[in-house]
Amino acid sequence: MDISDIKTIEHDVIVLGAGGAGLRAAIECSMHGLSTGLVCKSLLGKAHTVMAEGGVAAALGNVDSRDNWKVHFRDTMRGGKFLNNWRMAELHAKEAPDRVRELEEWGAVFDRTKTGLINQRNFGGHRYPRLAHVGDRTGLEIIRTLQDHGIHQGIDVYMECTGLDLLKDGDRISGMVAMWRETGEFVIFKSKAVILATGGGGKAWKITSNSWEYTGDGYGMAYEAGAELMDMEFTQFHPTGMVWPPSVRGTLVTEGVRGEGGILVNSEGKRFMFDNIPDRFAPETADTEDETARWLEGDKEARRPPELLTRDVVARAIRKEVKAGRGSPHGGAFLDIASRRSAEDIQKKLPSMYHQFKVLAELDITEEPMEVGPTLHYFMGGVRVDSDSQMTCVPGLFAAGECAAGVHGANRLGGNSLSDLLVCGKLAGEGAVKYLESNKDEINLDENRAREIIRAATDILNRESGENPYLIHEDLQETMQSNVGIVRDDELLTLGISGIDKLWNKFKNVKADGASQFNPGWHQAIALRNLLITSEAVAKAARLRQESRGAHTRVDYEGERDEWLKVNVVIKKSPDGTMSVEKVERGSPDPELERIANLSIEELEEEVQREAGQP
Amino acid sequence: MSLRNFQIYRGDGTVGEMKSYQLEIEKGMVVLDVIHRIQAEQAGDLAVRWNCKAGKCGSCSVEINGKPKLSCMTRMNEYAEDETISIRPLKAFPIMRDLVADVSWNYEQNKRITPFKPDPSSKNESGDYVMMQEDIDRVQEFRKCIECYLCQNVCHVLRDHERKDAFVGPRFMIRLAGLEMHPLDMQDRIPDVKNSYGSGMCNITRCCTDVCPEHIQITDNGIIPMKERVVDRYYDPVMKLIGLIFRRK
Ligand SMILES: Cc1cc2nc3c(=O)[nH]c(=O)nc-3n(C[C@H](O)[C@H](O)[C@H](O)COP(=O)(O)OP(=O)(O)OC[C@H]3O[C@@H](n4cnc5c(N)ncnc54)[C@H](O)[C@@H]3O)c2cc1C
Ligand code: SF4
Ligand code: SF4
Ligand code: FES
Numbered sequence: 063m064d065i066s067d068i069k070t071i072e073h074d075v076i077v078l079g080a081g082g083a084g085l086r087a088a089i090e091c092s093m094h095g096l097s098t099g100l101v102c103k104s105l106l107g108k109a110h111t112v113m114a115e116g117g118v119a120a121a122l123g124n125v126d127s128r129d130n131w132k133v134h135f136r137d138t139m140r141g142g143k144f145l146n147n148w149r150m151a152e153l154h155a156k157e158a159p160d161r162v163r164e165l166e167e168w169g170a171v172f173d174r175t176k177t178g179l180i181n182q183r184n185f186g187g188h189r190y191p192r193l194a195h196v197g198d199r200t201g202l203e204i205i206r207t208l209q210d211h212g213i214h215q216g217i218d219v220y221m222e223c224t225g226l227d228l229l230k231d232g233d234r235i236s237g238m239v240a241m242w243r244e245t246g247e248f249v250i251f252k253s254k255a256v257i258l259a260t261g262g263g264g265k266a267w268k269i270t271s272n273s274w275e276y277t278g279d280g281y282g283m284a285y286e287a288g289a290e291l292m293d294m295e296f297t298q299f300h301p302t303g304m305v306w307p308p309s310v311r312g313t314l315v316t317e318g319v320r321g322e323g324g325i326l327v328n329s330e331g332k333r334f335m336f337d338n339i340p341d342r343f344a345p346e347t348a349d350t351e352d353e354t355a356r357w358l359e360g361d362k363e364a365r366r367p368p369e370l371l372t373r374d375v376v377a378r379a380i381r382k383e384v385k386a387g388r389g390s391p392h393g394g395a396f397l398d399i400a401s402r403r404s405a406e407d408i409q410k411k412l413p414s415m416y417h418q419f420k421v422l423a424e425l426d427i428t429e430e431p432m433e434v435g436p437t438l439h440y441f442m443g444g445v446r447v448d449s450d451s452q453m454t455c456v457p458g459l460f461a462a463g464e465c466a467a468g469v470h471g472a473n474r475l476g477g478n479s480l481s482d483l484l485v486c487g488k489l490a491g492e493g494a495v496k497y498l499e500s501n502k503d504e505i506n507l508d509e510n511r512a513r514e515i516i517r518a519a520t521d522i523l524n525r526e527s528g529e530n531p532y533l534i535h536e537d538l539q540e541t542m543q544s545n546v547g548i549v550r551d552d553e554l555l556t557l558g559i560s561g562i563d564k565l566w567n568k569f570k571n572v573k574a575d576g577a578s579q580f581n582p583g584w585h586q587a588i589a590l591r592n593l594l595i596t597s598e599a600v601a602k603a604a605r606l607r608q609e610s611r612g613a614h615t616r617v618d619y620e621g622e623r624d625e626w627l628k629v630n631v632v633i634k635k636s637p638d639g640t641m642s643v644e645k646v647e648r649g650s651p652d653p654e655l656e657r658i659a660n661l662s663i664e665e666l667e668e669e670v671q672r673e674a675g676q677p
Numbered sequence: 678m679s680l681r682n683f684q685i686y687r688g689d690g691t692v693g694e695m696k697s698y699q700l701e702i703e704k705g706m707v708v709l710d711v712i713h714r715i716q717a718e719q720a721g722d723l724a725v726r727w728n729c730k731a732g733k734c735g736s737c738s739v740e741i742n743g744k745p746k747l748s749c750m751t752r753m754n755e756y757a758e759d760e761t762i763s764i765r766p767l768k769a770f771p772i773m774r775d776l777v778a779d780v781s782w783n784y785e786q787n788k789r790i791t792p793f794k795p796d797p798s799s800k801n802e803s804g805d806y807v808m809m810q811e812d813i814d815r816v817q818e819f820r821k822c823i824e825c826y827l828c829q830n831v832c833h834v835l836r837d838h839e840r841k842d843a844f845v846g847p848r849f850m851i852r853l854a855g856l857e858m859h860p861l862d863m864q865d866r867i868p869d870v871k872n873s874y875g876s877g878m879c880n881i882t883r884c885c886t887d888v889c890p891e892h893i894q895i896t897d898n899g900i901i902p903m904k905e906r907v908v909d910r911y912y913d914p915v916m917k918l919i920g921l922i923f924r925r926k
Binding site for chain 2: 104105106107108109112113163166167168169171173174177178179180196197199202203206210213221244273274306308309313314414417418421422423424530531532536575577579581582584
């Protein structure tokens with residue numbers, strides 16, 4: 063094949079992915095005068111970010127003026143079980159308020175407080191009402207605002223175009239090979255910088271809130287290009303996915319339901335979260351029904367209900383109830399908002415949840431409890447990047463958003479993703495701008511590599527016969543669901559890894575039928591490589607980490623272990639092509655940050671008030 | 678479980694036909710599940726768009742038995758057991774392949790709309806914009822739009838009369854209304870609403886409102902007020918003067 067037949071499009075920077083992180087990064091790049099190309103698999107505006115419901119976390123202090131970046135930072139570190147990258151968690155907490163205000167500047171219309179400021183709601187793990195929101199469609203508001211702003215910034219958008227693999231000139235990035243989904247034709251993007259903003263890889267599991275796009279493409283591409291992956295063992299199972307009917311199993315039920323007062327009960331009518339409060343959170347969590355009722359009425363002295371503990375805790379508690387035979391008819395727990403709020407309030411505050419259950423489950427949530435259970439939701443881990451520039455160890459390659467690791471440590475708090483997208487998206491854009499300033503010399507395209515990438519894709523169509531991509535995917539989902547789930551042990555993980563191994567072999571012979579135009583079977587087959595890299599990385603990192611921390615629970619190694627707090631599990635492709643999985647020292651935190659994170663909440667509140675000049 | 682009959686469009690914009698499929702239906706299935714099942718078991722290359730599977734992203738719009746709908750929010754039990762269900766791509770836009778329509782025209786319209794321009798004087802001393810909830814309820818209604826383009830698909834101006842050159846369609850009329858009614862915005866788009874976006878083309882049939890999955894009152898709350906503003910500005914000298922002095926937002 064002659065590479066010169068393939069169209070080459072040149073930009074200063076290519077942003078791969080048009081969710082919140084990609085859009086925010088692209089806006090930053092083009093604001094600084096870079097020629098910016100934004101490439102996405104779906105149509106613009108349809109990325110995962112559009113589905114985010116509950117809100118974006120930022121210490122604006124509009125509802126509770128005691129809020130401050132330090133408290134947000136402390137909450138984030140505690141939620142992440144202190145495995146977060148300290149500097150990233152600091153930047154995230156400090157910059158989130160400005161990033162949210164900036165959205166208003168670009169036309170976003172958040173729900174308001176009585177005095178006309180941006181309203182904020184309660185969410186799990188956040189000390190104060192902190193999530194700026196628009197009913198339960200916050201992600202839509204954010205993506206639409208960025209999109210409508212971005213299209214006037216001179217960004218070139220390439221929709222329904224799948225990034226296949228990165229190109230390098232020596233050590234550094236020189237572009238990417240991609241494919242138009244409609245025609246099946248290939249295209250080469252030539253650019254000195256690439257920002258990966260491809261989101262996560264939840265489609266490796268059977269029960270997930272994630273869409274077809276979440277096949278871990280950014281992880282796979284970064285890995286193949288020599289970048290590192292980190293914290294891959296930390297996959298978040300959101301406690302409340304729909305469990306019935308079967309076709310919507312996994313679809314998310316926003317934490318906003320609990321934020322608005324929803325409670326979890328088992329089949330015996332017992333509010334079981336009271337029995338599942340970890341010591342670390344006990345001083346800050348209500349232990350009686352009465353106290354939670356006062357909290358719901360807005361009593362600032364009352365502590366938060368246990369339903370709003372971090373997601374890892376709630377997900378495990380629900381699983382425990384189901385295992386003990388106290389689950390709901392379809393194998394979940396009951397989530398009840400009907401008895402807590404008026405029908406009118408529910409429809410106003412949670413309109414899309416109301417609609418979702420009404421249509422998909424024929425259930426009226428203003429009258430009956432929902433049935434919910436854990437669903438794979440989010441990757442805390444991802445591409446390993448520098449905290450300030452978001453650059454990987456490959457010069458010119460950046461990552462941001464769910465695709466990158468660091469901000470959330472072992473467990474992410476709800477609402478901290480949307481804020482992460484905005485903060486780190488901007489940082490990645492700035493990082494690319496700086497990189498380009500100091501890398502002015504020409505780059506060359508590696509034509510051989512481009513040819514190899516294209517060949518790998520076309521082979522799948524050209525094979526005479528072979529494995530069905532949909533079936534390999536189903537097998538993988540089955541393997542991950544049963545062996546790399548919420549609760550793990552060495553035996554299961556080893557089983558999972560050998561299962562993935564077998565699927566690698568099948569993948570080598572995968573065959574898609576039909577032509578190259580808009581062929582989902584072919585697209586699925588191409589995505590399998592990334593899903594397999596992602597799954598292997600998760601399973602191997604999970605087997606190495608012999609402790610239970612945040613979203614990673616090992617029944618054979620219960621509890622957090624100090625020696626494991628000192629390391630991240632880092633994954634890269636070794637020269638012989640196998641996956642290297644290693645412990646890497648984290649280094650010591652900034653003493654000031656460490657001090658803040660370790661203060662008791664009373665001490666920190668006092669300090670914040672003192673600094674604000676109040677008695 | 679029951680075996681049901683389907684007719685699905687297969688082909689591109691030039692050649693194509695309705696093909697028959699049969700599938701066992703389980704309780705709770707929606708039409709998108711049917712399409713996926715057929716894709717996995719019978720037609721690996723059947724092209725369809727989807728993302729959220731929960732009515733939030735507006736990707737999965739198709740025509741089911743002639744009605745424009747989100748396939749992920751259309752339950753199989755809406756149809757009689759013996760009914761053959763036909764699934765086609767949106768009619769008002771060119772077909773790319775199978776159930777996928779080329780909706781790029783909509784993205785071009787959005788780009789033509791003059792962007793939001795906030796009034797810096799609406800900030801309070803601490804630098805925050807102040808807006809009252811009751812002043813943004815209407816704008817938020819329009820911002821619920823998930824860009825499924827079902828309304829664009831049924832609007833006869835675009836669908837039957839092919840006047841895409843003259844009218845941006847209901848989706849972008851409410852986008853314009855959302856900007857014009859935004860309490861902070863200080864851009865004037867009314868001349869463009871009339872001249873270049875074509876508000877006069879709409880004759881208030883309300884077909885768009887009927888199909889909107891977000892139940893946005895497109896016609897009554899969005900298009901009619903925009904038409905009124907145009908009329909006020911251009912045909913009523915008194916209203917025009919008042920309008921200029923007290924810019925209604
Ligand atoms: C149902 C749901 C509700 C949620 N609610 C909340 C919430 O309330 N608050 C919160 O903070 N977080 C929430 N989250 C999490 C949050 O929405 C996501 O983590 C976040 O939106 C990810 O954004 P992103 O920009 O990193 O990626 P995404 O928005 O997922 O965008 C990824 C982009 O990458 C593109 N892409 C991927 N691979 C390729 C490829 N190979 N080639 C080209 N393009 C590619 C996709 O097309 C897409 O444009 C929720 C998630 C879900 C699923
Ligand atoms: S009301 Fe106007 S915009 Fe809506 S379908 Fe009828 S003509 Fe089109
Ligand atoms: S206004 Fe309604 S029908 Fe039209 S695109 Fe938006 S959501 Fe779809
Ligand atoms: S798939 Fe998102 S609206 Fe149907």
